[in-house]
Amino acid sequence: MTRVVRDKTEFREACEAARREGRRVGLVPTMGALHAGHLSLVAAAREAADFVAITIFVNPLQFDDPADLANYPKTFDADRAAAADAGVDLIFAPEPGGMYPEGFQTHVRVGALTEPLEGAFRDGHYEGVTTVVTKLFQLAGPCVAFFGRKDYQQWRILARMAHDLDMPIDVRSVPIVREADGLALSSRNVRLDAGARARALSISAGLRAAHDAFAAGERHPERLATLVRETLAPKVDAIDYVAAMDADAFTAPEGPSERLMVLVAAHVAGVRLIDNCVFADDARP
Numbered sequence: 648m649t650r651v652v653r654d655k656t657e658f659r660e661a662c663e664a665a666r667r668e669g670r671r672v673g674l675v676p677t678m679g680a681l682h683a684g685h686l687s688l689v690a691a692a693r694e695a696a697d698f699v700a701i702t703i704f705v706n707p708l709q710f711d712d713p714a715d716l717a718n719y720p721k722t723f724d725a726d727r728a729a730a731a732d733a734g735v736d737l738i739f740a741p742e743p744g745g746m747y748p749e750g751f752q753t754h755v756r757v758g759a760l761t762e763p764l765e766g767a768f769r770d771g772h773y774e775g776v777t778t779v780v781t782k783l784f785q786l787a788g789p790c791v792a793f794f795g796r797k798d799y800q801q802w803r804i805l806a807r808m809a810h811d812l813d814m815p816i817d818v819r820s821v822p823i824v825r826e827a828d829g830l831a832l833s834s835r836n837v838r839l840d841a842g843a844r845a846r847a848l849s850i851s852a853g854l855r856a857a858h859d860a861f862a863a864g865e866r867h868p869e870r871l872a873t874l875v876r877e878t879l880a881p882k883v884d885a886i887d888y889v890a891a892m893d894a895d896a897f898t899a900p901e902g903p904s905e906r907l908m909v910l911v912a913a914h915v916a917g918v919r920l921i922d923n924c925v926f927a928d929d930a931r932p
């Protein structure tokens with residue numbers, strides 16, 4: 648039975664009760680509109696824990712674009728059914744006013760990791776993410792928490808935050824889940840019509856070309872980024888960034904390296920899409 652709670656005290660108590668029974672708590676924070684990417688986090692949580700809680704909250708604090716927030720898909724009934732099928736024990740789906748009651752004025756900010764890429768293009772986004780995830784971690788208590796590497800920078804920031812602030816949370820990541828043709832699953836994909844979806848495929852196609860070049864021996868960061876950029880530039884409406892990074896340090900690479908990744912953010916038909924590939928680690932996109 649999958650229980651749904653809206654109240655944060657009930658959420659806290661349910662996690663505490665599970666721990667009292669000797670169960671390990673697995674936490675999967677999401678914004679809903681669940682798809683197979685989210686469900687892979689649930690599957691990883693079920694492997695690592697015996698009580699799996701998923702949170703569904705479209706966090707207003709992390710949206711820099713009011714239209715994006717207004718258009719964000721909301722599919723709670725389908726989400727509840729998918730979570731139940733996936734073996735989720737608890738869904739925490741608070742209202743914005745429950746998370747941010749009047750007078751709320753405390754924010755959590757992580758340093759350098761939040762500055763490039765998404766941080767440079769989405770003002771206040773990561774502060775919104777780190778603030779809400781801190782609240783979710785506080786409510787869930789000691790647990791193992793799962794994040795997708797689709798949001799690679801986000802995962803790195805949250806792992807850093809939990810470490811820096813001595814949070815009793817084991818932050819783990821799972822690989823990107825893609826459609827058979829390469830498109831990374833995203834809740835925002837439902838807003839792509841067939842033509843836009845075909846153009847969006849250029850993002851994973853570009854990463855695939857770079858993955859192939861890396862497999863063939865290319866280690867030069869800018870050449871790999873250029874391959875990606877040239878594949879998607881004719882298809883998408885705008886590119887926020889196509890950036891090569893060192894996947895471990897998460898800084899701009901100094902030169903050729905085994906630990907290269909490329910991250911992309913691009914706009915297609917009014918939808919902002921992100922994707923990435925760590926060439927040495929990830930499957931061919």
Ligand code: AMP
Pocket residue numbers: 676677678679684685687688793794795796797798821822823824825831832833834
């Ligand atoms: P969201 O609901 O978009 O905030 O995503 C919730 C969690 O699911 C985040 O940790 C995401 O990184 C993860 N996620 C979203 N899409 C995918 C995907 N295609 N593959 C793996 N994880 C994903």
